[in-house]
Amino acid sequence: MIVVGICGSPREQATDYVLKLALDELRKQGIETHFFTVKGKKINFCIHCDYCIQHKECVFKDDMQEVYSLLRKANGIIFATPVYNGGVSAQTKALMDRCRAAEAGEKNFFENKVGMGIALGGDRIGGQEAALSQIITFYILNAILPVSGGYFGSNLGATFWTKDNLEGVKQDTEGFRSLKKTMKKFTNLLKNLQELNNGK
Numbered sequence: 001m002i003v004v005g006i007c008g009s010p011r012e013q014a015t016d017y018v019l020k021l022a023l024d025e026l027r028k029q030g031i032e033t034h035f036f037t038v039k040g041k042k043i044n045f046c047i048h049c050d051y052c053i054q055h056k057e058c059v060f061k062d063d064m065q066e067v068y069s070l071l072r073k074a075n076g077i078i079f080a081t082p083v084y085n086g087g088v089s090a091q092t093k094a095l096m097d098r099c100r101a102a103e104a105g106e107k108n109f110f111e112n113k114v115g116m117g118i119a120l121g122g123d124r125i126g127g128q129e130a131a132l133s134q135i136i137t138f139y140i141l142n143a144i145l146p147v148s149g150g151y152f153g154s155n156l157g158a159t160f161w162t163k164d165n166l167e168g169v170k171q172d173t174e175g176f177r178s179l180k181k182t183m184k185k186f187t188n189l190l191k192n193l194q195e196l197n198n199g200k
């Protein structure tokens with residue numbers, strides 16, 4: 001089983017830290033994990049040239065090539081984003097938009113994969129849920145099965161209050177509770193799907 005974590009922060013700070021912790025937890029459960037960060041990477045905006053529809057691949061040969069190959073083999077996907085202006089970071093959104101080429105190149109590219117989201121804001125209520133809604137909408141659009149953490153502490157997924165720095169996020173015990181709940185649902189669904197597939 002393979003889980004790919006995408007970090008949508010251009011810094012090696014709170015988002016990077018929390019996502020790496022989540023992937024560490026999964027590795028302890030025997031799950032293979034891969035980490036990709038947008039930090040220092042070249043990810044062009046989708047320019048809607050429709051080259052991908054005609055040629056089954058994106059016109060740009062930038063760092064998205066690595067993302068495509070990681071996502072192709074993933075059973076589970078975790079998008080972790082800092083909240084920028086009440087939504088996902090522009091880097092996260094650019095990466096999502098470029099996934100149009102993955103679907104254009106390979107029908108059902110994302111089908112039967114499982115997705116969860118982590119959103120981290122500098123403010124306690126700064127748009128984390130709105131950012132998670134964007135991530136979940138991306139999953140639904142691409143036939144990725146979205147999971148949340150559910151009622152009583154997690155709702156749409158994992159949400160963190162960072163106070164704009166790494167030390168702040170480390171103190172956010174509620175955030176880690178929401179992460180734990182979301183990851184439990186995520187791994188349960190991944191394992192259930194694997195059992196179903198093995199029973200085929």
Ligand SMILES: Cc1cc2nc3c(=O)[nH]c(=O)nc-3n(C[C@H](O)[C@H](O)[C@H](O)COP(=O)(O)O)c2cc1C
Pocket residue numbers: 009010011012013014015016082083084085086087120121122123124125126127162163164165166
């Ligand atoms: C351009 C920009 C916009 C931001 N907008 C918000 C916001 O709407 N709500 C919020 O809570 N924090 C906002 N922040 C703060 C970041 O979400 C916060 O510092 C977060 O921890 C950054 O993640 P990182 O440490 O992984 O880079 C913004 C930061 C930047 C740079």
